[in-house]
Amino acid sequence: MAKTALQFLHNGRDVAIFVDGGTNLLVALRELIGDMTPKFGCGQGGCGTCSVLIDGELHLSCLTLAETVAGRSVETLDGIKNGPNLHPLQRAFADNFAAQCGYCTPGMLMAAKALLDRNPQPSRAEVVEAISGNICRCTGYEPIINAVLAAASGGRARA
Amino acid sequence: MTRHRGRGIASVNYPIGMNLGGDPSQALVHSNPSGKFTVALSSIDLGQGMKSVTRQICAETLGVPVEDVYVDTADSDTGPHCMGSFASRGTHRVGNAVMAAAREARGVMMEAAAEELEVNAADLETDGRGNIHVKGAPHRSISTKDVAIAAQFKQGKTISGRGIFLVPLSDVDPETGEMSPATCYAHACLVAEVEVDDETGEVDMVRMDSAYELGRALNPRLVEQQLVGGAWMGVSHALYETPEPFYPEPVHGPRDFVEYLMPGPGDICPHDIAVLERPAPDGPFGAKGPGEMCANPVLPAVANAIFNAVGVRIDDLPITPEKVLRAIKAQGGARPQPRR
Amino acid sequence: MPVTVKTFTSSHDAAAALSSDRSARYLGGGTLVMRALNEGDISISTIVRASDHAMTRIDASGSRITLGAGVTFARILAERDLAFLHGPARSIGGPAVRNMGTVGGNLFAPVPYGDFTVAMLALDAMVSVQGGLGGREIPIDEFLQSRDRQTGTLVLAISFAKPGSTDAFRYRKIARIKPKGGAVITLAAHLPLNGGRIVGARVALGSMAPTPIRARAAERALEGRALDTSTISAAAAAAVEGTSPGDNALASAWYRREIVGVHLKRLLSGQE
């Protein structure tokens, strides 16, 4: 099977892999690079568990043809910590008990990061909109919304 | 267009553990030479918080800080048998097994400490901060770490414990149904407030108020997770979900998360919860289990609230806008009931 | 057979590759084609891409607006000149899908997807396609009627006249789930006013037929009249005429017929 060479920035690090035709970015990240933080939830674009940032924009890695990220920057949950320190969103999710089974958490955090990167002080409605493409089956969303709002106001307190 | 508000209630109870019993769970607890404990389970944490709640049970029973306990789950080579995570059996069954194992391990730990302090084990107590001391004489103390080192390298003792919990299997009388289904029950009552659009049949949740009695809230934050998430699932079952929208005709089944309906983050409503604790005589520290029962009162409370709002009874789940609209049309329009 | 990816710099070459291979699909935002591949659709064995910049261009400066087929919904939302389309664009997916999904791909999205196309239909858009035999412009309703046969053609762009006023164009997606849900029905109306009377009324409906359709009876009820209560009632009463909705997981055909008039009335009268 013919493979295509693919080079891109993975959480700030240059990576090069060979992909089969039609391989999606989720498979490339998990099986070829070994970054298990994005999860498979549906492969249909309906659940958001595979969410990553491509050049800072929220994308679904399961619907992204891997070779389209050549030369671009791909950020996953694995890259949002600052060294050993948790990202404020990670801390806020923990403090607000915003995870139960934890499976939607990576995608939720990426969706929330995409929001706060552009809009550091969102309203509740904006938070709801930002996570609307991500399914959580455990929490009822309330603690997740609260966590994102807390991370936003925490950022303001520190600024 | 008119939107009508209504309130409805439901009260329920729920049996804890596998029906009729016969569902054992085991646990092993052991310490390392630093006085840190590992709980080995084959039980599964699927988000409900099994690891966390058994960790607290173990720490409380041993008399050590929770940080000194780590719970390892879901391994058939290292974890002893457990029936599984279902039927609200995690906290009650596995919790009891962990408690029994921790009690046995504590016995050895206290014996080892007694030997080091040259006193009778019955005269010792733990301070919950990692020390064991003589009752009434806190200065005659030894750390769990030093006890563990002494037990391991000097006394040749294993600070460890085994635990099993089994409610024996009971039989059922086929004629009368006489049986012993469960040893304890959790309880709940929930008030739902809805708003119904009488032109489209759409139902919006306005708020929920509830009281849940679940033995003991071993960890209130975990209880809150279950109750908030479970009530959301209850709303979802009441108004949205089904893989067979035209049941019993097996057609148009949803294939993805757009076709399978569950309330989104924009559909949720405030939920004010009270937790009551009437300890179960056979529960670990009196705990029952909130995981399953939390969704159940929501479904009928929502149905009853819809009746209160527009005067129609929908006895078919899920209560879709179509069913509400058909019923409103059949009765010749909305008939709001006395507001309560 | 493994999947082959073919990337072209010109849309012309991409169109040729697409029309010559029955197993080829054009990859826009990926929400349709990648999903099909993930779900094991083995009828697709070639993916065609084009890096032609014309396909991602937005021309919204004049009275006629052109959106390249590869324009994403997020880009429409970022464009102030396209404020009247922010409602339809925001009704698509969640943020990630809006960063990926394209105007061109939406033309092919089956029920319960394809809401943006309903807006395009109400704006009498023209679809610019490149086929094996060259390029041409097709009225959108004609395009939609023959959609099943269009997989071998490449959509380049979509264009339409900008509504005269912000009030002239209205859009509403009725979904069970908020804020992101599949459509029970989708409604769009373009009601240009001339001397207080509606001239050239367009009402488009999604999920009321296999593809988005015009509600021609409702349009007739609106044409030449002022948008008052009696006109709105007449249009609402006529909304269901000529529709052929189906049952699906989101609602039944019966329900769609029952509520289409209610929602058209609310849309036209500006009710929540």
Added chain:
Amino acid sequence: MLELRKDLFADERDDNLKEIGKGTQRQDMLGHVTGTSPYFDDHKLQGMLHLKVVRSAHSHARLRRIDTSEAERSQGVRRVIRASDVPRNLNTLLSLINFGKDDEPSLAVDKVRYKGEPIVAIVADSPREAFEAIAKVKIDYEVLPAVFDVEDALKPGAPVVNEVYPKNTFTYHETYDRQQLRFGDADRALATADHVLEQRYQMSPIEHAPTETNGSIAAPDTNGRYIVYTSTQALFFSVDTCAKILDVPSNTFHFIGGTVGGGFGGKVDTLTEPLCILGAMLTGRPVRYVFGREEEMQYGPPRGAERIYIKDGVMRDGRVVARKVRAYFDSGAYTRLSSYAAVKCAAHLPGPYTIPNVHGDVYCVFTNRTPATAMRGFGVTAMDFAIECQMDKLAHLVGMDPMEFRILNAYRDGDMKAHRREAKNTALIECVQVAAEKAKWPLREDFKRMSSRKDGGGARAAVTPTPRETQAPPTALSQQRTTYDRAPAATREPPPPPPPSSPPPSSPPPRPSAPSHGAIRFSSVFGTRRR
């Protein structure tokens, strides 16, 4: 928002605890927020193969011929697995606790009984190659009439779904087509009740929809064992099920579950593990079998549908004196766990209320749909919906406040439950009182003062005389009680009066519509009629 009502039942608790009762952070939270909690699919194994199954296109059909020759030659295919390759193809989940007969094949043999039933498994180098091979499997079906409605399935001449249970009902105690509950004389009490209300309730199936689909990875380990990463929510249940189906000792397997991405009951059935391990056994390579989302939604087991008929007798003063229930669990094509749910449902009757005459018949019925399984609140959720809607209607019928109506009928410590065990440790009344307080729902003073710990037992502890039915031969019963139970009190007459200190409301609030005199019978089945 959550409030702990420490003031209630404080005398029954020792709150002097150090770790219990604290809102300690979850042990797994750091893993969750960093994306490092291990799920079954997070294991990357060298040379992993992919398993997909060919699913039935029909709800009910005979399999005339299965031709896999072309699929076997398809590119990248390592192995085609057929029913004959499965050592013990027929199983039923609860055989592990000796309940029910083996009725479900891992791969269909001569017949398919639901749309989507697995027939052939393909193990290939890539998912794409597995999908391509699936398209090359040729199956010749003889389509059979199917039955989808639980009551249709019980009619004479209905298609037989599962030959193991030719009457389309699970067999209890080797004789009964249902689980019965008989407590007192419901028919007699209904005949003398002031009002009788009969209603029908229906719950359609519900999908667990965990964000992580069902799946497993199996790989040959050293020493001839197999390591299995799995999404199961019952590890040893799955180990023992696989050991039985694959006919090897259970210590052949090392199951590792890690974290599960949501279960809700849908990951008990061990749907992927047996074929996944068999694939690893037959190829000597690691094999991964993960459900796609559509597979999970349509062919993964749902919470089964239930249809429930309730007929209640209620007195003018609000006491429910009889409850007669007929419930049908739609098990789908195979038993899985529905047989167990039906017993749990019977035990749950008549809900958390003290009703002196209860009559229950709960059926586990087979239809040609995806087999149902456990889900959060299993066996109880739909019955609670039916009972609580019914309670609301009864309150309305007698013109009582629905909260006070529930308090009046609530079970209390010392009461006899319909399954003939004493009620203990009850707290329904307090829940209603606190919920009313939260919701600012007015209760009258005497209802605010009532308690689960007062006025129970006594006459309410009696077992009302229950007529024996002779339709089914009584079987010998080795009754075993748990240590938590006492024997039921000796039978006494008459049926229990309402609690002594809580007389029925003397002046009930205005009654909305239904007359409370000149007894009326309402039936959703037969309409309203006077008697």
